Amino acid sequence: MTDLPGQELLALRFEEHRSHLRAVAYRMLGSISEAEDAVQEAWLRLSRTDVSDVENLGGWLTTVVARLCLNGLRSRETRREDSLEARLDHPRGTGRPGGAGHPVRMPDPVISREGAVDPQDQVLLADSVGLALLVVLESLAPAERLAFVLHDMFAVPFDEIAPMIDRTPAAARQLASRARRRVRGQAPVPDPDLARQREAVSAFFAATRDGDFDALLALLDPDVVLRSDGGVARARQTVVLTGARTVASQASLYRNLAPFVLPALVNGAAGVVCVVEDRLMSVMAFTVTGGRIVAIDVIADPERLGDLDLTALR
Template sequence: MKVMTEQDFEAHRPQLRAVAYRMLGSAADADDAVQDAWLRMNRTDTSAVENLGAWLTTVVARVCLDQLRARRTRREVHVPDPIITEESGPDPEETAVMADGVGLALLVVLESLTPPERLAFVLHDMFGVPFDEIAPMVDRSSEATRQLASRARRRVRGQTPDPDPDVARQREVVDAFFAAANEGDFEALVSVLDPDVVLRSDGGTARPQLTLTLRGAQEVASQAALTRQLAPFVRPVLVNGLAGAVVAPKGKVQVVMAFTVVDGRIAEIDVLADPERLRDLDVN
């Protein structure tokens, strides 16, 4: 039997990080979970393991499940960690795998699931892991695990809008939003927002006044109009593969904004304004 090596592990790292990020909503926590899997592989006799990828996925999933259960005692996080890439040039493969098909709006809904529901949904619906392999991780039968995923799927479909697929078109709408904010044009702001738009902002413990949730075009437009002084410092980026922005007065990033554009209007805005988490993301 083959002894597994670091090279074998590295071949699976992008997929493992993608699983962990969808489970935890945090790039840093995802890296920790993957590192834990690496340590466990080194401590375990894997000579009889026939499918290392499946075995490692199970290890990472169990680590993530434990972390999710431990979060009951933590501060609520309103906006998950974004994956930020520049609009020009190819994305690094590992970053692309992390962000592919998982916008912040989806991650917010995943945060509302129970840990077993989230695990069943992520592993089965996003990575095609069979229910009979997931069932032992959540101490349920295959049929009960299927029901977990089904409940999660209904919630995800009911609460997560499907963004417009054309990123260039998304960018046009987001640019129109910032142009209207910069000009203080309230009516123009309202026109680019879905009537039921949701804005979520997370300022962390350092900026609690920026932790809020607003609903409706009038409310969100009013908030945007108040921050018009920041509009000149907006730099376009991709946030989890969708049109987004960083706001960096004097070159220091203060805010990351993710937009979900549906049918030519902004349906959701997720804002990360927590200085500590922005430092951890190493946004330039």
């Protein structure tokens, strides 16, 4: 390998870190395409930089990707173009920021068949990074998100995180701690048993199909949250609802779609895609804890759906 031309050797060394960098960027940005762009930009910067004195290339690249993502998040915050608040003047629902009543940008889901995850996506699904967790991460301030993601998910020391956000290590630790409290309070941990998750999701659609309101109430956690992103084209479907009775009432609207749902893994957890006449109508991710559904995250935005890669389901 040492006989390879310098640029080829550098490319090989970069490829050794690509999966890790992609995972960092996905957790930071919640967007697969933006994560890929950040990783590609990191390669371009590496190819133009003399790193002969860099002892830890992985750490150097992680810092570059993290800074790129931080800039992207700050720019997104300024423009608010990707925020659900920008799509609706008066979003429906009530509740805490990042939860009901304060819709946040819905992350891109990673969709696959059960038991058949694309190796390229496997790293994105490590550590049970469910869609519900990514939704909560979207509600964090950029510096909070960076500190939490890098430290809690990738074990980057605070003395390395601090310069990225122009804070002291103590301040970076405080940001991560604050983010951790919010994540623990708002991002439920799914049951590790996928079969149990699937059983709850199947029962949900059976009850929806049969119009069995009581069965739905039994399946839903009393504090269940339903978040739906309909985009501009389906703005009326952009809602955040809380409470078993409210969500069960909303579920009746899915009755006609029940025959068209196909089971899928959405970010490694039980979910479904709804396909009508070869047209993808929605993606639904379920978080099941203790056998009950605690969160339902729905993407119904035609523009977002058109960008999703469903080849893994075929």
